[in-house]
Amino acid sequence: MSQPLLEVGGLTVDYIGDNADVRAVDDVTFSLQPGEFLGVVGESGCGKSTMLFAIAQLLSPPAELTAGTVLFRGTDLVRLGEGTLRSVRWRDFSVVMQSAMNALNPMKSIAAQFADTMRAHGMRNDDTVRDRSAEVLRLVGIDSVHLDSYPHQLSGGMRQRAMIAMALLFTPQLVIMDEPTSALDVVAQRSLMTQIKELQRELGFAVLFVTHDMSVVGRYSDRVMVMYAGQVAEIGSTDSVFGSPLHPYTRGLLDAFPSIRGPRRTLAGIPGSPPDLARPPSGCRFHPRCPAVMPRCSVDAPELFHIGDSDVRCLLYQQPLEDTA
Numbered sequence: 575m576s577q578p579l580l581e582v583g584g585l586t587v588d589y590i591g592d593n594a595d596v597r598a599v600d601d602v603t604f605s606l607q608p609g610e611f612l613g614v615v616g617e618s619g620c621g622k623s624t625m626l627f628a629i630a631q632l633l634s635p636p637a638e639l640t641a642g643t644v645l646f647r648g649t650d651l652v653r654l655g656e657g658t659l660r661s662v663r664w665r666d667f668s669v670v671m672q673s674a675m676n677a678l679n680p681m682k683s684i685a686a687q688f689a690d691t692m693r694a695h696g697m698r699n700d701d702t703v704r705d706r707s708a709e710v711l712r713l714v715g716i717d718s719v720h721l722d723s724y725p726h727q728l729s730g731g732m733r734q735r736a737m738i739a740m741a742l743l744f745t746p747q748l749v750i751m752d753e754p755t756s757a758l759d760v761v762a763q764r765s766l767m768t769q770i771k772e773l774q775r776e777l778g779f780a781v782l783f784v785t786h787d788m789s790v791v792g793r794y795s796d797r798v799m800v801m802y803a804g805q806v807a808e809i810g811s812t813d814s815v816f817g818s819p820l821h822p823y824t825r826g827l828l829d830a831f832p833s834i835r836g837p838r839r840t841l842a843g844i845p846g847s848p849p850d851l852a853r854p855p856s857g858c859r860f861h862p863r864c865p866a867v868m869p870r871c872s873v874d875a876p877e878l879f880h881i882g883d884s885d886v887r888c889l890l891y892q893q894p895l896e897d898t899a
């Protein structure tokens with residue numbers, strides 16, 4: 575296996591509060607190979623966006639990265655100064671955030687916004703800037719006449735595509751995307767996802783992709799990370815996680831999606847909602863909702879156990895590990 579493009583180790587983020595701190599990302603470790611597509615899923619509030627912000631070094635108070643490393647091609651982004659980070663961001667890795675549709679400046683044309691980003695990275699030649707802007711816009715299926723459009727003149731889907739085009743201006747090796755299609759209708763979502771996947775194959779960048787939608791992950795990801803209450807609940811290849819999900823939470827998420835297993839229903843297999851991270855449950859954080867709960871689950875906090883090609887945080891899998899130890 576080649577050298578990982580991204581190695582996240584022990585990443586921990588707290589929201590610092592007056593009364594209590596909230597640990598929104600708790601000791602998250604994973605790696606991403608060049609050109610790989612890793613889907614991150616989990617219910618609302620489980621720390622997906624906070625983790626992406628921490629990886630991109632875009633956290634702002636009250637969020638604080640309290641532990642961990644983010645090695646990008648071997649360099650720890652956590653230790654880089656803001657000046658160096660600014661030159662690495664966009665050029666080597668780029669970010670399309672959850673509210674990307676509204677991230678475009680309404681007062682500037684698409685061309686002007688792309689030009690600002692390129693000039694900030696030292697591209698001064700007007701023709702080069704214009705040509706590259708037209709090229710990335712075409713890559714995402716938008717005619718280059720729209721370079722002179724203002725965001726309000728574009729549909730929601732086009733604005734989203736324009737944000738993705740901007741993320742590709744420098745052909746980065748990693749594109750981090752937080753629900754880039756969630757504001758679109760189902761047809762537009764499918765078409766944009768297909769396009770992201772084609773671009774990825776063509777240009778070879780790796781993708782770290784957050785979504786609520788297991789069916790999107792099942793279709794487009796090489797590997798899947800399931801987050802629960804700020805922690806990795808399960809991580810493995812898409813085939814393993816979908817073919818034989820190990821964590822009861824993963825099973826519940828899969829059962830909620832009709833295209834994968836049976837008729838659509840809400841998270842019927844998972845009663846209740848994720849915990850308040852200011853007061854996470856004792857032991858396994860999933861125990862108050864788990865259909866497979868055992869007496870020790872409220873006492874013992876599970877580690878990640880390596881099973882097959884997956885890692886799973888559940889005491890059901892503790893025994894095999896001890897047997898092989």
Ligand SMILES: Nc1ncnc2c1ncn2[C@@H]1O[C@H](COP(=O)(O)OP(=O)(O)OP(=O)(O)O)[C@@H](O)[C@H]1O
Pocket residue numbers: 589596598616617618619620621622623624625636672786850851852
């Ligand atoms: N500004 C804040 N102050 C305090 N706590 C916060 C703040 N923003 C988020 N949190 C905490 O961090 C947790 C994770 O939030 P985050 O936005 O990362 O979740 P998410 O998985 O991206 O959710 P969604 O799917 O809704 O986008 C929340 O449950 C909340 O407890």
Ligand code: SF4
Pocket residue numbers: 821822823858859860861862864865866867868871876887888889890
């Ligand atoms: S450790 Fe126990 S409560 Fe937690 S997921 Fe496994 S069986 Fe369920």
Ligand SMILES: [Mg+2]
Pocket residue numbers: 622623624672752
């Ligand atoms: Mg989010």
